[in-house]
Structure formats: C-alpha cells, structure tokens
Amino acid sequence: MTVAAKISLGCIADDYTGASDLANTLTRAGLRTVQTIGVPADDLALPEVDAVVVSLKSRSIEAGLAVSRSRAADKWLRSRGAGHVLFKICSTFDSTDAGNIGPVMDALRADCGETAVLVTPAFPETGRTVYQGNLFVGAVPLNESPLKDHPLNPMHDSNLVRVLARQSKAQIGLVDLAIVTRGADAVRARLAELAGKGIGAAIIDAVFDRDLETIGLVAAQHRLSVGASGMGLGLARALVSTGKVKSTAASSEAGAAVGGPAACLAGSCSQATLQQIANAERVMPVLHLDPDRITTGEDEAQRALAWAKPRLADGPVLIASSSTPDQVAAVQARHGRDAAGHAIEQAMADIAEGLVQAGVKRLVVAGGETSGAVVDRLKIPGFLVGVEIAVGVPVLRAVGVEKGDMLLALKSGNFGGPEFFSDALGLMR
Numbered sequence: 001m002t003v004a005a006k007i008s009l010g011c012i013a014d015d016y017t018g019a020s021d022l023a024n025t026l027t028r029a030g031l032r033t034v035q036t037i038g039v040p041a042d043d044l045a046l047p048e049v050d051a052v053v054v055s056l057k058s059r060s061i062e063a064g065l066a067v068s069r070s071r072a073a074d075k076w077l078r079s080r081g082a083g084h085v086l087f088k089i090c091s092t093f094d095s096t097d098a099g100n101i102g103p104v105m106d107a108l109r110a111d112c113g114e115t116a117v118l119v120t121p122a123f124p125e126t127g128r129t130v131y132q133g134n135l136f137v138g139a140v141p142l143n144e145s146p147l148k149d150h151p152l153n154p155m156h157d158s159n160l161v162r163v164l165a166r167q168s169k170a171q172i173g174l175v176d177l178a179i180v181t182r183g184a185d186a187v188r189a190r191l192a193e194l195a196g197k198g199i200g201a202a203i204i205d206a207v208f209d210r211d212l213e214t215i216g217l218v219a220a221q222h223r224l225s226v227g228a229s230g231m232g233l234g235l236a237r238a239l240v241s242t243g244k245v246k247s248t249a250a251s252s253e254a255g256a257a258v259g260g261p262a263a264c265l266a267g268s269c270s271q272a273t274l275q276q277i278a279n280a281e282r283v284m285p286v287l288h289l290d291p292d293r294i295t296t297g298e299d300e301a302q303r304a305l306a307w308a309k310p311r312l313a314d315g316p317v318l319i320a321s322s323s324t325p326d327q328v329a330a331v332q333a334r335h336g337r338d339a340a341g342h343a344i345e346q347a348m349a350d351i352a353e354g355l356v357q358a359g360v361k362r363l364v365v366a367g368g369e370t371s372g373a374v375v376d377r378l379k380i381p382g383f384l385v386g387v388e389i390a391v392g393v394p395v396l397r398a399v400g401v402e403k404g405d406m407l408l409a410l411k412s413g414n415f416g417g418p419e420f421f422s423d424a425l426g427l428m429r
C-alpha cells in the first residue's frame with residue numbers, strides 16, 4: 001500500500017464494523033483516515049493519510065490466532081511510522097474469559113515495551129460510560145444490558161478490572177474518575193504509581209468526552225492503548241491540539257453516488273437490529289432466513305437469491321437471519337453456538353456475493369461478524385470514509401475492488417436509530 005508520509009496513528013480493530021466506527025470517529029475529529037481489510041498488500045494504492053485502521057476479524061477467534069494477526073498488523077503500522085497504536089475493541093468489551101482482549105493486549109504490550117497500558121471502552125456518544133471500572137450501557141450496567149444475550153460473547157460482569165484480569169497475564173489496575181477529572185498530569189502520576197507497583201494495564205474511567213480528551217493527551221505519549229471509538233476520539237483530539245496533525249475536513253468524495261441496485265443484510269441479533277428490521281418491513285421487502293435450514297446445510301442462500309433478484313429493479317430488499325434471544329438459544333442448543341454462527345455468516349457471505357454478481361452496488365450489512373464474513377467474501381481491500389449515517393456508522397466507499405465503485409455501510413449490531421436501513425440507503429446514492 002502506498003502511504004506516502006509517516007502515519008501519526010495506527011489502529012488495529014478486532015472487527016470490521018468496529019473499524020468503520022473508529023475510522024468515522026477519527027475522520028470527524030480531523031484525521032485523514034483509511035480503513036484497510038487485514039494488513040494491506042504492498043500494491044494497494046491509497047491516498048496520503050494521518051491514520052490507518054487495520055480491520056481484523058479477531059474478536060471471536062481462538063486467542064493464539066488473534067494474537068498473531070494483531071502482531072502482524074502492529075508490525076506493519078509501526079513500520080509505516082506509527083508511534084502509537086490503538087487496539088480497538090468493542091465499546092461493550094465483547095470478549096470471553098479465554099480472550100481475546102487480554103492476550104492481544106499482553107502481546108502488543110510486550111512487543112512495544114509499554115509499561116502500563118490505558119484501557120477504556122467508554123464512548124459516551126453511544127451511552128457507553130465507565131465509572132469505578134464498571135461499564136454502563138445507557139442507564140444499566142453491562143451485565144443487565146442486552147449484551148447479556150449476545151450470541152457469541154454474552155457479557156455477565158460489568159466490572160472491567162475483573163473481566164480483563166481474567167483474560168490477561170498482567171496485573172490490572174484502575175484510574176478512577178476523580179483522578180481523570182484532575183487532568184492529564186494527575187493521570188500520568190497515577191499511571192506511573194501503578195507501573196511502579198508492577199501493574200501492566202489500567203481500566204480508566206470516562207463519562208464525558210472531556211474525560212476522553214484528558215485520557216488522549218496521556219495515551220498519545222505512550223506506545224499502546226486499548227479502547228473503543230472514545231479512546232480514538234481522545235487520541236485524535238490530542239494529536240490535533242498538540243499540533244502533531246493538522247485537522248482536515250472530511251472529504252465528500254468518499255460518498256459520491258454510484259447508483260445501481262441496493263440491498264441490506266442483517267445477521268445481528270441485537271435488540272436494536274431486531275427493531276430496525278421490524279421498521280424496515282414497512283418500506284421494503286424483507287426475507288427472514290431459516291437458521292435451522294442454514295445450519296443443517298440446506299441452500300438457504302440460493303433461496304434468498306432467487307427471492308431477491310427479481311425484486312432488485314424495484315428498490316432495496318432486506319434479508320435477515322436475525323432472531324430473538326430465545327430463538328437464538330434454541331438454534332444454538334440444537335447445532336452448537338460456533339457452528340450455527342459460522343454457518344449463518346457463510347450463508348450471508350454467499351448471499352452478498354450473489355447480490356453483487358446480480359449488480360448490487362450499495363450494500364448495508366448489520367452485525368460485526370456478519371460484516372466480516374461479507375467483506376472478506378467480496379474481497380474488498382479497504383474503505384474511504386464518507387458521511388455519517390448514525391453515530392459510529394459511516395458510508396464507506398470500497399477501494400481497490402475489481403467490480404468498480406461500491407458503497408457499503410457496516411453497522412455494529414447495537415448502533416443506529418429505529419429507521420437505520422432507510423436512513424443508510426437515503427445517504428447511499
């Protein structure tokens with residue numbers, strides 16, 4: 001990939017929707033940003049940028065693989081001049097006790113020789129705040145939020161010091177809000193104190209964007225941080241306010257019209273996505289896939305394509321595998337959690353491939369793992385960031401694809417307003 005000048009910020013995202021969320025945040029904060037899928041090939045030509053977000057699909061894979069892929073991304077980013085690397089995780093800390101946040105953080109920390117790593121998933125704009133190390137999703141602790149029912153990584157503990165300690169070999173500390181409120185010097189002093197006690201990473205509280213700005217000023221002087229888009233916001237604002245990056249307005253070219261048929265795919269089973277699908281039923285044809293048929297190897301993808309193709313000329317269609325928590329639990333009990341998830345993701349990828357072959361140029365995908373499977377199948381090497389559809393979800397222009405211009409939106413399951421699918425298509429012309 002041609003990245004002409006040295007990049008100021010390197011980012012490794014553990015899923016593709018998370019990467020586009022972060023790329024969106026960095027762009028809005030004034031950084032010229034590109035999102036790549038995996039470590040870019042040497043011949044992928046991209047414009048000069050301040051930040052590169054390498055998207056991995058490493059959130060729900062075996063920890064050893066997540067570590068080796070993240071290390072390769074880190075090596076590439078640092079070889080392009082990134083002095084700081086942000087490991088972008090989910091704002092709801094999606095992970096299991098077997099990983100992958102802890103193991104990846106430990107490996108990246110060892111590689112760059114960081115003393116104590118600042119960690120926060122806070123992203124106040126989407127209601128994710130951290131207080132006394134406890135993550136809140138809106139008004140409720142993480143373990144009472146819909147994340148308790150996530151199909152792959154149900155979250156049952158809101159205390160992130162405990163959660164990370166179960167995953168990491170490092171001792172985990174806390175920098176609480178009282179210290180953050182006192183400013184960057186107080187955070188630096190507390191971090192030095194923790195490092196002196198042998199603590200390798202600290203969850204840091206943040207409730208408002210100003211807390212993230214304080215955290216960003218401190219983190220930017222370190223080699224590694226771990227967090228969600230809020231950490232990206234803090235880092236980006238620090239790079240701009242300290243004059244390390246000149247703020248640039250987002251380019252409108254990335255979202256320029258492509259025309260052609262449009263389609264939506266939903267594999268997320270989040271409450272937000274279920275509501276968005278229900279609302280989409282009023283404005284576009286919706287096909288609900290049968291997860292049992294997919295998991296037992298029936299060709300649901302061909303059935304979906306036969307349904308969709310004749311309708312594309314009349315307007316967008318939506319194809320969804322999404323089900324309620326009870327139905328998801330029943331499918332998983334019959335077929336196994338990973339087998340069901342994988343089979344459904346691959347069916348979504350088959351459908352996406354067939355839709356693009358049928359001429360679809362505008363594609364909205366709901367769900368992080370689902371988006372990963374789809375984007376991989378379409379062999380898209382990278383994205384430029386266009387306008388924001390909803391907080392954390394930009395219009396993306398695919399770069400380096402053989403089939404020519406294409407617009408996508410990769411929606412984190414939990415993000416977007418009730419009319420998200422129409423909102424997205426309204427901005428993807």
Ligand SMILES: Nc1ncnc2c1ncn2[C@@H]1O[C@H](COP(=O)(O)OP(=O)(O)O)[C@@H](O)[C@H]1O
Pocket residue numbers: 151152267268269270291321322323327328331332340341342343344345366367368369370371411412413414
């Ligand atoms: N009806 C269903 N039953 C069981 N698993 C499902 C169903 N529909 C989708 N899945 C799986 O659930 C997971 C949803 O994860 P993801 O796409 O990351 O969504 P989110 O962004 O909400 O986390 C995927 O592995 C997907 O294949």
Ligand SMILES: O=C(O)[C@@H](O)C(=O)COP(=O)(O)O
Pocket residue numbers: 015017018019021022089090091092228229367368369392411412413414
């Ligand atoms: O930080 C976030 O919440 C998102 O950027 C994100 O990573 C969401 O993941 P998915 O819900 O799996 O899309």
